[in-house]
Amino acid sequence: MELRDASGLWGRGTRETERLIKRELGDEKHISVACIGTAGEALLPGASVKADRNHGAGKGSPGAIMGSKLLKAVAVRGTGKVPLAKPEALVNTAVEWEGNVLLKDVSKSVLNQAPAVSLKDGGISNTYGVRLGKRFRVAGKNMTDPEWGDGFATRFVEACARWRIVPQPSYNCKIGCAYDVHIGDGQFAGMVVSTCGGGEQHEGAAAMIGVTEADAGLILVDLYDDIGVEAGTFGSIIAMAFEAYNRGYLTKSDTDGLDLTWGNWQAAMDLIDKMIKHDGFGGKLAAGLKAAPALLGREKGLADEFNRITLHVKGAGINIHDWRPFWSAIFGFVVAGTGPSHQGWGMDWIPEPQLGYSNVMPGVVDTQEEALKKVDPVRQTQFAKLFGDSLGVCMFVTLGVKDSLRLSSRALAQAVGWDDFTPHEALLCGERVTNLMRLVYARRGFNKSDEFDVSHRYLEPASAGPSKGKTIAPYLPAMVDEYYRQMGWDIETGLPLPETLQRLDITEEFAY
Template sequence: MSITGKLIRFDLTKGTYFIEDSAPYHDIYIGGRGVGDWILFKEVEKDVSPLDPENIMVFGAGALTGTIAPSSGRLSLVTKNLMTEGIAFSNAGGHFAPELKYAGYDDLVIKGKSPNPVYILINDEKVEIRDASHLWGKTTWETEDLIKEELEDKKVQILSIGPGGENLAKSACIIINKGRALGFGGCGAIMGAKNLKAIVVRGSHSVEVKDPEGFMNECYRVFKKMEHSIGTNFLRQGGTINKIGPALSIPYRNYQDGHYGQKTAELSQLNFKRKYETKRIACFNCPMYCSHFYAIDKGPYRGLKAEGLQINAVRGFGSNLDVADPAFVIKCNAYCNQLGLHIDEISSTLAWIFDCYEKNIVTKEETDGLSLEWGNQEAAVELIKKIAYRQGIGDILAEGTYRAASKIGKNSLKRAVVIKKTGVNEGNMRGKKAWALGIVTSTRGGGHLTGSPNSEGLRNITYQIGEERYGVPTAGQPKTYEGKAKLVSWFEKFKAAIDSLGLCYFTSYWQNNLLSPDDYAALYSKAIGRDIKAEQLFAIGEKIINIEKAFNTINAGFSRKDDYPPQRFIDEPVKTGPLAGERLPLDKWDQMLDEYYEIHGWDKVTGWQTERILEKLRLKEVEEKLRKEGKLITND
């Protein structure tokens, strides 16, 4: 039924593993993120800190991962969040997840701490925990090359940590195929705390579906639909950086403004393509090939060759640091991938410390002699290195934006643009109201890939289309608050289901005129041999969101007070550009947040879940855990 039916549990403290039946998890929560959420909720208690050996990491392929469904190469990771103490989930492409399925496994659950550095090798039925002492200290790129050389196999698929994870930088992430990141929640540091350098997979089996002919027909239909979509053409032209243009609202100097003016043109995808792009790259079975490969042949970054980037790197290392240089953005993106650092947290931290330097909150003596003037490329690159190795000022910055500001003090926290103690690297939050709500209420502590819609501002999302697709006529109107809570709730459930299926979100309605909930339900139905409706996928998505919400309430102590945007977005409007004057006033935000809680069936005063909604979703264990903590709103 498209899953392998096997899950491997590793105990790195004991150096052991065993295989478990994965079907009971997948039957309820599909796969990927949904399965990971449930295992984490059941097995990790409140007194376990993210870096404790008892914290677990759940790597999961989705139900359709490794099939011929479009873009079926996604891997989910769920663990306890090093930034928030709540839940962390990430999702990455590349080729690792399909290879895991071909090796015969749906999920990996890892706990414990090895006494020495190790890596896990899975080659079909052969599973080993190998010494990695010779890899410790290496970058992710070096690690991948050395493992392939050691195994004499260039086709193994590898995920690894770099020096950032080894040194427990809270902004550390995990890198797949040298350029795909599992990013949120300090997961690289969590893996480093386990002395786990890498996971390597090689498989020779196949992934079977219940109705091969029916599944093939559905795949043909959706591929054809994608071929004629404006969303596919848009991504093929330039990936997500194709959105960059003078009219786009992107952050400037740590969000002192929300528009970069004419300098934005210097960061357009045409400049990246004309100057540096050598070819396009696709993830597993993807018809959109939205990634890029760049080569820099002159200037300070001469000789760098790397897979390309998404729009968040352009705003994080470009406009928000006031550097209109594509080569610099490519360098920072590649350097973070090599060192195993999450570019959203890193770029947020850099923008904050540069802002503090401008306001004389920190001095040159405190920054190891670096002049942190806006646009100083050399200083920014040096800070990235210092963070990964925890050198000098980098030891403080490696704590992430919120904790670094708390340590430095001197009112520097007022300049930190953070949500739930997580640094923000987002565009247009003051101008697009649903986009902002989805980021702020994200269960993983920020980021737009939980519930933020991409529909706002799209000219083809008319009132009629908004109503037909989402039940929200205003889905395409960025500045209005009306209906935006419902829109975010719709996308939260949609994204949770897609992550669990193991497909790329870029194949969906999120990227304009692509696949609908009915399309995914049809693919899944043919794969498992049972008729599934879109409404059932959304019901599972709602369960997933509620499991994450409860984990956060219990472990991170989140409540309504944590669902507000950064103070800068409340107080300071966008100064220039088409969205000049836009901000997020509290009275409007409170109305939207009330509506959001009401749609979810949560308490508007506390933000906590109610007995009624958990009974409706049949989440009895979730209900009982919240009741035990005294954080459940009862029916009476």
């Protein structure tokens, strides 16, 4: 291991940083680079760590953590081998698992089968939004206009059908959800945009501020990835500012002259530049997804108004889609131990027979009794996801994939040389992680009211679509209590009971 001076890279974007490091080390093929861009250097909320151009991690603003330590990049060259206890058996399991990952069930709609199927080879470029069915909604204009979101998705898919899409899989990945778009016409013809595989970055950067043109939206995505920022948090801050401007809460005199009319992507770029420099209005937004609207609301005497147009869970941005037609996903964001992220999504969109649920549930329901039925599936998927995360595998090789729990458990046993390791033990592993996260919460002063730190925008009924006129809000307190009960947590504090920790073999030194 070697530490190198990064002063020559400071101030550069993620793409340039990666290119220069690979050139300096003289080994483009075998080196992977994880780095931050100017957003991480500026400690901006949502700052991400980008890896090998099309990939990265953004939840929890890890780029800001690296920036605070003046750590610009980590470059690795793998030269060793991973010792495996039973390599042949493991390969057989991997082959079976891989076959299941891309198994198509023609009897089901695209939305109800493993996402790997529709994401294969940059597949989001042709399935995004409308082709996933009317239940899926794009978070258009700060989640105020689902109908507009349909058009956004349609324009994107139609444009991508004209342009060249080149999959950019992670190492050894057969899905390849990440891709490059070679823009073939219009004002950005000839540009290549490298992006990850889901729609969140595109939606958070462009749909949330009402950008109409598909190519301009992609250029914004490229900027987000180059400065190194994820769109859930960062895009929601900018979208809040756009909505405030369009509602007249802010004027040009507040925005340093920027015209934040919906769709003005050039103004968004100028605003991003100001945020990186902590300059004027940009500096105020850089305070964060909760702090910025609170500050602006105080200054303008419009605290309630700003509060109502902010989209967050516990102060962080969600994975940007309009999840209001899928209450299990909303609930999963609320109870996720990392702040809002895909941990437990329940059964509203993909069935998981291996977890005891062969059918999807209605995403939006009318009674508390029906709402409470969503709690156990969220827990089960949370345990399964956290086991997968502990293995270090991509969520798309487990989510909705036939027998993935059995196969991943077996693969672990074969890799390390255990006689067996059952799916039940795998779920227990996920349950332990869920509890350990709660113990971290406890050390950070969590109390139950923090569970309900969910923004108004997320809980208000949608103006169109399956959740029109309906909201999870009245059922949320009972769902949280039921979740605590099923978890073996104290209903009053939301923290694990001693007998729960004992059952999970979590020793006293970890307990609060």
